[in-house]
Amino acid sequence: MDWFYEFPHMGDDSLRNLKKFIDEGFRGFTRAYGDSIEHLFSPLQRFLILADRFMVGTPWPIIILIILAIAWLASRNWKVVLGCFVTLLLIGYLDMWEDTMRTISMIFVSTVLSIVIGIPIGILMSRSKGFRSVVSPILDIMQTMPSFVYLIPVVMLLGIGKVPGLIAVVIYAIPPMIRLTDLGIRLVDKDVLEAADAFGSSSWQRLKNVQLPLALPTIMAGVNQCIMMALAMVVVASMIGVQGLGQPVLKAIANQYFTLGIFNGLAIVGIAIIFDRVSQAYGQRLQKHREIVHG
Template identity: 75%
Template sequence: MDWLTKFPTMETSALRDLRKGIDENFRAFTRAWGDTFEWLFEPLRLFLIWSENLMLKTPWPIVLLVIALIAWFASRNWKITAFAVVSLLAIGWFGMWDDTMRTISMIFVCTVVAIAVGIPVGILMARSNRMQAVVNPVLDVMQTMPSFVYLIPVVMLLGIGRVPGVIAVVIYAIPPIIRLTNLGIRMVDKDVLEAADAFGSSSWQKLKNVQMPLALPTIMAGINQTIMMALAMVVIAAMIGVQGLGQPVLQAINNQYFSIGMFNGFAIVCIAIIFDRVSQAYGRRLQKHLEIVHG
């Protein structure tokens, strides 16, 4: 029975050796490929800098007007538009304008990257059950993994800065747009697809002219959830140098500055509500339009 008492020690030793091997191999990988990854993500860094400069260097009345026009044309609701304007004026009055613009620019970049990656992956999943079977477990892990864990490999590869923060945010926020793109395309009525086949439509024509337009409201719901999850990562991303509203909140936590934390938290909530209400209203408008067209 001695092996029963030795087994935990053996298991611990084996596990320790496994962890050591993984850590050493990953360090070797980062030393060998770190510069290559930095080069690959250089366009993302330039895009982020351009977006941030655009938001910060544009006079605030113009930014306010553009956001108000976007809110109005997307929602056609004066209450949502008024809330957006009043919230941004309050944010500016409390001296949080620059941090808010940095946060909005980061969310914009993260959303664009998530759309560019997530929608094609969702389309591939919708067209292949095998692809769906492979990707779904990966998405399950991405959605259940603690958000802090995403920062570890990204920081080891790229160091501390904006680009690692954007990558971590995208990894955390991308699952909803992939899942709902897949769901929206699969939910398209088969009778409509059969009618498209009867007219001799190719697979690309069916996707472009039938499936994507009909799935657009569901895809918009995925974009809405991606934006909300990206905003939820703002404070965590501040831990690795992402500028914006998350850094003052992090400072408030570390130094017990109650007022700074509350004011910046208020700004994050206002931005979240604006993005949420505008994108939801636009999704509802799309749904009604499609019901009229196909009804």
């Protein structure tokens, strides 16, 4: 009756040999192509370093003015701008400015990368059911996989540093960008598309002039979710050398520094609220504009 209490499984030797075979294969791939893959990501590393130097090296009043200007242009709401101003002042007053700027530079680069990769994939998904049926299960796996697991293959391929952390953040944050781009394009009113076809629009013109502008509020919701997930990954990515607010939080956990962890955690919450309110406000403005146009 042992079979009734113990689930049938592969023999210990067979399972050990299978794991050994997969691990050795991945190590062999890393030794053979690791340098080439690392060289492939060198432009990304330069972009990340430039963003980091700009955010950290620029005087804080200028950075605050830039962020407030972006917040105003996106939201046209003085309450959102005031909230951003107070949050940034508190972050600076509590001596977390440099770490916050490093985190913002990481979020900025990862969001730009997610948009550049995610929107074309979302467009392809909206145009091809076959492609969507292939990509959707991959996105399901990416969204349900524990965030720590992403670090293993990335570190084995590229080692420890900013770029491996950035790649892990992008992999974790990109699924909502792809899904909401696909959804936004598919939700465009068919009557509008028929009108575009009646005027002789090509497939590219219909996408550029009709589908993408009308899907923009939904795409902005994808950008919002992408930013939130990237921020959630910041602390995890600090385990492989990503500088920013995640490292003090990790240090606080390891050494039981209560105030260090709380303050840096609140700083992460603060910039999350800034990104969330600004991107949501911009998305709502786009939605109202679309309703006025259709009205």
